[in-house]
Amino acid sequence: MSRTAISPIHTIQDELKALFDDRITLNPGVCNNHGRGEGPMASLPPDAVVFPITTTEVSVLAKLCNKARVPIIPFGVGTSLEGHVAAPQGGVCVDFAQMNNVLAVNTNDMDAVVQPGVTRKQLNSYIRDTGLFFPVDPGADASIGGMTATRASGTSTVRYGSMKDNVIALEVVMADGSIIKTASRARKSAAGYDLTHLMIGSEGTLGIITEITVKLHGIPEAVVAAACPFPTIDKAVKCVITAIQMGIPMARMELLDETSMAAVNAYSKLDYTVAPTLFLEFEGSPNSVKEQVETLINIAQDLGANDFQWADKPEDRSRLWAARHDMYYAGLAYRPGSESLTTDVCVPISNLAQSIHQTHNTLAASSITGLILGHVGDGNYHTLLLFDPNDPEQNTEAQRINKTIVEQALALDGTCTGEHGVGMGKRHYLKQELGKGAVAMMTNIKQSLDPNNILNPEKIISLNEMGKDQR
Amino acid sequence: MSRTAISPIHTIQDELKALFDDRITLNPGVCNNHGRGEGPMASLPPDAVVFPITTTEVSVLAKLCNKARVPIIPFGVGTSLEGHVAAPQGGVCVDFAQMNNVLAVNTNDMDAVVQPGVTRKQLNSYIRDTGLFFPVDPGADASIGGMTATRASGTSTVRYGSMKDNVIALEVVMADGSIIKTASRARKSAAGYDLTHLMIGSEGTLGIITEITVKLHGIPEAVVAAACPFPTIDKAVKCVITAIQMGIPMARMELLDETSMAAVNAYSKLDYTVAPTLFLEFEGSPNSVKEQVETLINIAQDLGANDFQWADKPEDRSRLWAARHDMYYAGLAYRPGSESLTTDVCVPISNLAQSIHQTHNTLAASSITGLILGHVGDGNYHTLLLFDPNDPEQNTEAQRINKTIVEQALALDGTCTGEHGVGMGKRHYLKQELGKGAVAMMTNIKQSLDPNNILNPEKIISLNEMGKDQR
Numbered sequence: 001m002s003r004t005a006i007s008p009i010h011t012i013q014d015e016l017k018a019l020f021d022d023r024i025t026l027n028p029g030v031c032n033n034h035g036r037g038e039g040p041m042a043s044l045p046p047d048a049v050v051f052p053i054t055t056t057e058v059s060v061l062a063k064l065c066n067k068a069r070v071p072i073i074p075f076g077v078g079t080s081l082e083g084h085v086a087a088p089q090g091g092v093c094v095d096f097a098q099m100n101n102v103l104a105v106n107t108n109d110m111d112a113v114v115q116p117g118v119t120r121k122q123l124n125s126y127i128r129d130t131g132l133f134f135p136v137d138p139g140a141d142a143s144i145g146g147m148t149a150t151r152a153s154g155t156s157t158v159r160y161g162s163m164k165d166n167v168i169a170l171e172v173v174m175a176d177g178s179i180i181k182t183a184s185r186a187r188k189s190a191a192g193y194d195l196t197h198l199m200i201g202s203e204g205t206l207g208i209i210t211e212i213t214v215k216l217h218g219i220p221e222a223v224v225a226a227a228c229p230f231p232t233i234d235k236a237v238k239c240v241i242t243a244i245q246m247g248i249p250m251a252r253m254e255l256l257d258e259t260s261m262a263a264v265n266a267y268s269k270l271d272y273t274v275a276p277t278l279f280l281e282f283e284g285s286p287n288s289v290k291e292q293v294e295t296l297i298n299i300a301q302d303l304g305a306n307d308f309q310w311a312d313k314p315e316d317r318s319r320l321w322a323a324r325h326d327m328y329y330a331g332l333a334y335r336p337g338s339e340s341l342t343t344d345v346c347v348p349i350s351n352l353a354q355s356i357h358q359t360h361n362t363l364a365a366s367s368i369t370g371l372i373l374g375h376v377g378d379g380n381y382h383t384l385l386l387f388d389p390n391d392p393e394q395n396t397e398a399q400r401i402n403k404t405i406v407e408q409a410l411a412l413d414g415t416c417t418g419e420h421g422v423g424m425g426k427r428h429y430l431k432q433e434l435g436k437g438a439v440a441m442m443t444n445i446k447q448s449l450d451p452n453n454i455l456n457p458e459k460i461i462s463l464n465e466m467g468k469d470q471r
Numbered sequence: 472m473s474r475t476a477i478s479p480i481h482t483i484q485d486e487l488k489a490l491f492d493d494r495i496t497l498n499p500g501v502c503n504n505h506g507r508g509e510g511p512m513a514s515l516p517p518d519a520v521v522f523p524i525t526t527t528e529v530s531v532l533a534k535l536c537n538k539a540r541v542p543i544i545p546f547g548v549g550t551s552l553e554g555h556v557a558a559p560q561g562g563v564c565v566d567f568a569q570m571n572n573v574l575a576v577n578t579n580d581m582d583a584v585v586q587p588g589v590t591r592k593q594l595n596s597y598i599r600d601t602g603l604f605f606p607v608d609p610g611a612d613a614s615i616g617g618m619t620a621t622r623a624s625g626t627s628t629v630r631y632g633s634m635k636d637n638v639i640a641l642e643v644v645m646a647d648g649s650i651i652k653t654a655s656r657a658r659k660s661a662a663g664y665d666l667t668h669l670m671i672g673s674e675g676t677l678g679i680i681t682e683i684t685v686k687l688h689g690i691p692e693a694v695v696a697a698a699c700p701f702p703t704i705d706k707a708v709k710c711v712i713t714a715i716q717m718g719i720p721m722a723r724m725e726l727l728d729e730t731s732m733a734a735v736n737a738y739s740k741l742d743y744t745v746a747p748t749l750f751l752e753f754e755g756s757p758n759s760v761k762e763q764v765e766t767l768i769n770i771a772q773d774l775g776a777n778d779f780q781w782a783d784k785p786e787d788r789s790r791l792w793a794a795r796h797d798m799y800y801a802g803l804a805y806r807p808g809s810e811s812l813t814t815d816v817c818v819p820i821s822n823l824a825q826s827i828h829q830t831h832n833t834l835a836a837s838s839i840t841g842l843i844l845g846h847v848g849d850g851n852y853h854t855l856l857l858f859d860p861n862d863p864e865q866n867t868e869a870q871r872i873n874k875t876i877v878e879q880a881l882a883l884d885g886t887c888t889g890e891h892g893v894g895m896g897k898r899h900y901l902k903q904e905l906g907k908g909a910v911a912m913m914t915n916i917k918q919s920l921d922p923n924n925i926l927n928p929e930k931i932i933s934l935n936e937m938g939k940d941q942r
Binding site for chain 1: 577578579580581582602621622623624628633635636645649650651652653654655656657658659660661662663664665666668669671672673677688689691692712715716717718720755756758759762815817818819820821849850851881884885886887888889890891892893897900901904905906908909910911912913915916917918919920931932
């Protein structure tokens with residue numbers, strides 16, 4: 001993509017330097033590193049990177065940039081996949097690395113107030129002695145600001161929900177520099193429009209998140225993990241549906257397909273059966289876990305699955321889960337030199353087996369290798385589409401398959417993105433998924449809250465493409 | 472309140488009659504009944520009431536009203552408490568009594584798609600044979616459309632969440648008549664702004680909800696209810712906090728204060744100990760319930776509470792819960808001829824005991840009788856402020872106490888409304904709770920989505936009061 005506007009950053013360069021002193025850089029290398037996340041997209045660097053330490057600084061920055069029409073792109077740790085941190089119109093990247101303090105931990109209320117640069121592992125390490133933990137786990141050690149902005153979720157979402165379910169309140173700097181509190185710290189409220197949820201998943205396009213109040217949960221007394229191969233994907237999915245319907249409060253339910261298991265074995269020198277495999281976790285009181293495990297074994301056995309591997313000690317569980325957590329790298333290693341275009345569809349769980357079948361069929365008819373892994377308890381799965389970045393035809397083919405997978409999932413009443421967000425990569429699917437009216441409504445909201453389009457422009461909605469169909 | 476504008480309904484009267492035929496009425500009695508909910512406010516009747524049967528009709532209606540600047544006020548069953556259905560500027564009330572079909576029940580996905588007029592009891596009766604149920608229980612047999620619009624919750628929210636946690640997707644008619652789908656039926660999504668949550672709790676001011684996809688849950692195998700008096704409110708609240716922190720998945724946790732228990736005894740001819748009392752419910756597998764009960768008994772005994780009454784058979788549980796459910800009527804009967812101004816504050820649970828103390832002190836210094844009951848697991852409680860509707864001084868005093876309770880709760884990081892909504896009654900507290908910036912943001916959103924201010928005007932935000940401080 002070429003830049004659609006030249007950022008007039010030079011008009012405020014002196015003021016920025018006065019404001020941030022040695023916490024601003026225009027170094028091309030640093031800017032380049034801030035212009036891309038972990039997806040396969042090329043970097044679109046900002047003109048400058050600043051490192052604020054207070055909300056007030058962010059507010060002053062917004063006022064400056066709003067007046068001068070300079071884009072602002074918030075940046076956590078850069079692990080997003082859909083071009084969320086790209087700066088297609090240049091501008092100022094706001095790196096929250098130095099706003100990384102845990103501001104309060106309220107153990108009785110089971111909540112914590114953090115700055116956006118705090119990562120999920122940092123928070124969990126900070127609160128280790130309280131008996132509480134923060135559950136949302138997207139794999140990467142993402143910043144909580146970034147996870148909020150992209151409505152992230154992960155392996156524990158089937159039990160604890162996504163960021164949408166674990167954020168109580170936000171402080172947000174709006175485009176005009178005003179500082180907003182979206183909600184009180186009370187656990188529930190019916191006080192007007194739900195500004196908290198409007199900001200969660202808005203990807204920095206409506207406001208800049210400067211403080212997050214998150215829910216914490218009690219560390220369970222007992223945890224048991226298991227891996228079990230199934231004769232078919234259908235039977236693995238059936239096991240998941242039955243477990244949920246029977247009310248087993250599963251902590252994690254992850255599926256890896258045959259190819260993924262082959263990749264995992266090769267990468268980690270393991271000898272798992274090469275078959276569709278469920279990775280499961282149970283938690284609760286020791287008795288409750290025992291009961292959950294027994295029920296799950298009965299369900300699985302009825303579906304022809306018997307070969308459980310169990311792990312209850314922390315180190316054994318870590319080893320068992322390593323297979324799942326290393327999947328991305330195992331995938332890349334499966335086709336050396338490849339990059340991954342990672343799909344993220346989510347469908348109603350009753351359509352999940354069909355969706356995965358369709359994807360398998362699409363992959364079988366393609367030259368591209370694809371590995372399927374998923375948060376099957378949520379109906380969400382990823383396909384790692386491995387392509388050679390130096391081969392334009394493979395790149396095109398990966399894009400085509402992604403499109404097919406998305407369109408088939410939409411036809412099954414699903415979404416193009418379960419958890420990665422829209423960014424620039426999925427923008428053109430929004431209208432297809434939700435219709436013209438919903439996108440027009442999003443555009444109205446964007447324009448009313450950011451009339452000069454300075455907040456992370458070109459993400460979720462492209463105002464440059466208004467009036468014509470998005471790709 | 473006097474009307475701030477004369478509704479030009481006569482300009483579209485012929486078109487409305489052509490559209491709705493015998494499903495429109497201008498009968499003053501019917502209009503008057505539609506101009507108030509269950510709160511103590513006088514009726515502000517609409518000019519007409521229509522009974523649509525399709526989304527298309529609602530869409531055509533919106534187009535007509537938008538062009539003619541005629542207000543539209545959506546109406547479920549009229550059980551809201553904060554003047555949500557009042558028509559201060561006249562206009563057309565849209566009564567959803569005839570849009571009350573369950574459109575789909577997807578048992579494998581554990582969801583249902585309903586029209587807005589379906590009530591929660593109607594839905595639960597419809598799905599009785601599926602082994603699933605819809606959990607949100609605000610007491611009244613409210614319509615699911617109304618519950619969505621007010622972000623309702625209730626006694627089961629500590630376990631199952633509020634409407635915010637139980638709505639998957641919505642169909643909404645916007646002010647210009649366009650029909651919006653807010654989300655797919657997938658369980659999670661990161662596809663753009665969270666339009667679903669923007670609509671939940673928007674009280675008909677941003678769009679008219681015409682279809683709701685709700686989550687269903689498995690009916691638990693075993694359920695046990697209990698009531699137990701505590702030596703003090705503090706100890707009852709401490710019991711609640713400890714139970715939650717220990718991860719007991721409580722199904723319900725309700726507190727009635729001494730005066731409430733006296734009122735309940737008198738109304739229902741019972742002989743409960745007149746002391747702060749917790750009403751509890753446990754559910755799960757029989758073993759899990761047994762374990763939960765044992766843990767809870769230990770916590771309660773440490774706090775000096777021993778006198779549990781238990782109920783496990785459905786009819787016994789109904790009898791036990793009747794005391795809690797009849798509370799509103801027991802309260803009114805406690806001061807015959809009185810009406811109730813019902814407060815709805817919610818605070819972080821660590822501040823709950825203090826908030827209730829402050830309220831008790833306020834009541835002790837007042838001529839008004841107040842009864843406290845609450846969803847203490849959420850930090851949310853109500854005070855029934857009983858006043859003689861024919862005594863203007865008592866009315867003023869009830870308003871004054873309400874204001875004190877709200878302001879004290881806000882100082883404890885709470886909200887003016889945990890679940891009843893803003894309507895017209897709590898509008899003037901919004902700025903105090905969230906600040907000028909947040910209310911300005913809500914106003915921006917309102918104006919961008921409903922530029923002619925036809926959708927339930929004067930609720931949540933008063934555009935007539937723009938530019939000056941709300942009361």
